[in-house]
Amino acid sequence: MSIFSSLGPLLLGGLVSLFLSGVVSMQTVLYTSVYHTDTMWLRIFVYGIWLLDLLHSTFVCISNWDYLIANWAEENIQDWIPWSIGGTVMLTALMTFIVQCFFAWRVHTVSQSRWWITIILAAVAAGRLIAALVSTAYMIRVQSYVAFRRDVGWVFTLGLTLSALLDILVASSLCYYLRKRRSAFASMDAIINTLTFYTIQNGSLTFVTTFISLILWVTVDNLIFLGLHFAITKLYANAFLSTLNARKTLRLQQSSADQDPSLPVVLPGTVSDRLSRVRMRSGQLSTGVSESIPMSTKVEINIERSVQISGDYHDDADTERDVYSSKDTPPGQF
Template structure:
């Protein structure tokens, strides 16, 4: 028996997954040190993901030990499914479900709470969870890859397909509603572009890994798919934590955009113009409004900027460096 086509991918996938698990722990430590005022449910979600990731890594190590050390001399080892492999599939299902529900909640937020989109995403995530749990039960029961492929292999295929589909739906929905949130200000558009880049990056990593694992499972009769399946869990956990940890950077970028002196001054009414002239802010004679905008347009821009901030601030501690707009004498609803 050659070790390369059968057991080599398990060892390599285990090593990569262990490295990615260290990244998850680093991101968890960063989150703990920076975000002290997040809601209880969000902090609990972070630590649940971290604990499940550690258990997943532990099960991978147990599986590698069973394959490469304890049963090395067994000529039929490549067809054996230990309980630890079934455990990794179960933990992958749980972590993927939690992370995908979080991203579905983000879609619900940026879509101005359109429940039909959230319901579709939650239904697909639940179906993927059920398929993975059924696969876990049959893996532990049958203990044979050949029997598993023959009897319920389609269930495992369905689970991976639903996971890849959900990645596409979440990424496409987030990109669509973020692009709709673009404003008339180039600085705010830069923030939206950054959010879109994060969305595409996180979604593409998980989708590509899941899709390749699915193709290998369907077309290749060895354990290469399992090595990639180990890494799927870590990529979802890192996508979740990197989204949370990026909020400080995005908040600073948004604060810089709000204090950027190059932003156009919008004068929404004659009364506001007179107030600025009396305060000496329009000292040059003959100066007129260069960018006329209606009050309705200004209110729409304000609503969009608040929506973006709500999605990524997560009730975090407000930035103390931001100036109060009302202290400058600017009426509510206008820049």
Template sequence: MSSDVRSTLGAAFIGCMIAVGLSAVLGFQTFLYFRIFASDALRYKLLVGWIWATDVVHTVLVCTSVWQYLIVNYENSGIVKKIFPTVAITIATTAVVTLSVNSFYAWRIHKMSKHNWWLTGPIAFLSVIRVGLAFTTTVEMLITKTFPEFATKFKILFTSGLFVSAVTDVIISVARYYYLRNLKQGYLPTQEVVDTVVVFTINDGFLTCAVVIASIGFWLGMPHNFVYLGIYFTISKFYSNSVLATLNLRNWYRHQYTWNRPYGLSMIRTTNNDGSRTHAHDRATSMIPSSSGSPSKHAHPISIDEGRVEVFVDHQVEYNVGNLIPEDLDALETHSNKSHKSVEPSALEF
């Protein structure tokens, strides 16, 4: 009997604790987002607020379900067969979170692919199918009310919903990788940013897909216990944290991949060594560093007199480069095929 308790109520309790921990991480990420990116676009704020709200609902449902099993029915050994309504609603809530996250990534892929509906259409279709299967599963759980009966009649239904979710994750990750890898040519800091985003995309997609596949495996192999259910409790948490991590990493990228040297613009006329006046374009060019951080090889030597005044603009470039991250760098796509041309700072503005 103790072994059954560990694999049923124990597995559900562990899954609940992990879910609560991941929910706390999401809450901290939400706080950081609104603290750091207070001036972000309204659509991002609404997305973050919606994800946080649905995550709170999901956490309450999970904790209530475990409370029903462990506390309210403490002495009832047969309670593990019962499906409480909160457990069934958890399935639907997970599907809503998954749809929200997949919609965000599908929208980004749609912009990166130049409105390629042949790619984003299937992603949207699979996401809707996933929600339909999940809501059908919720209804059938509320009707059957017991796990043995549900596993006998609707094993394929629950498995199909998880399988569609895993396939959608793979398509989204592959699509993002495909379009991001084309941005690795050209400006060196941009290459480093893209490399980091690609690694994060692969790891992020692999993690969510692995959790879903693990839940499928335990559901098919051991449907009589709650190991699959404990894993299922954490699925929506990984999806939610995925979006918040993508948005909050912008601050790290902003400080990691910005020029340390300011740009100087002379406000008075200067002269060359031979006494001739330097053209304004040449003065600006001489003070713009190349990708290696050194002055341009075409720079003209300038004799700086005591009355010269320079104005340095440092924050403009830092802001523009930082803002490339939430847009998945698609604004640079038009420059990715120009690897043999120099990229001026003005080209990074959008």
């Protein structure tokens, strides 16, 4: 195992995780400044996630210091597992468990209190937590990646697999129950579509990162997987906080939709009748008229018609040519 493929990914992963930790702090400040009336348990969740994220960042910095500064000259430094690495694995497991339990509670709420799906999600989350805690204990005990892979590597594999599986279950369950709650109102459907988009976005980020880390852990004998593992914690924290902070946007979207609903409107006695009468009287429509009625709150259709009439009569009658134009403007406040 070379220095490039072992300690390099740890340094890069640590820098990325610190950047994401700054995003978590910004999300926490935004939550504090906007949501003053949330329940006590939800605020405890938010600040607990923030403190766990700061502690995780501290362990990442300690591990990079141990590898790159304090023990750089040690032999087989690439195979050594400091206690801080075990601490990052434990905090990742704890953070993942809290956030996934929160999303399981959301599934429970959206599914109208279907306990069976909630119990399944909670059981998978608990299994992931137990596997990660066992991995942490063994990392601190053996302090060797080779021995860890040989003895209990399957436990770490199981933990990452359960985490990726849980991301799929949570995202698919939320999307399914959200789509079932679609209605005939465009404003409500727009909010449901936004919630579905947030669910897919958050679930896909955590799933892809966890899945790639799992593949690298199983197939490649280096520490690239650990660099990605540093970022998993931050992605879960950001998914949790972004879900809470998006509520203000959804409320504004709902209030604006209530004031200006964009519902499909069909009024057979107004626009369509006028168009039919104009076709029958003139036989010509200007090229600027579109037959597709925009679905908005105000529809205004301007129809201009020009009819040219010529007639030949007896010699004592003059040839008459009348040219006229008219403009029908139906007031369209729908």
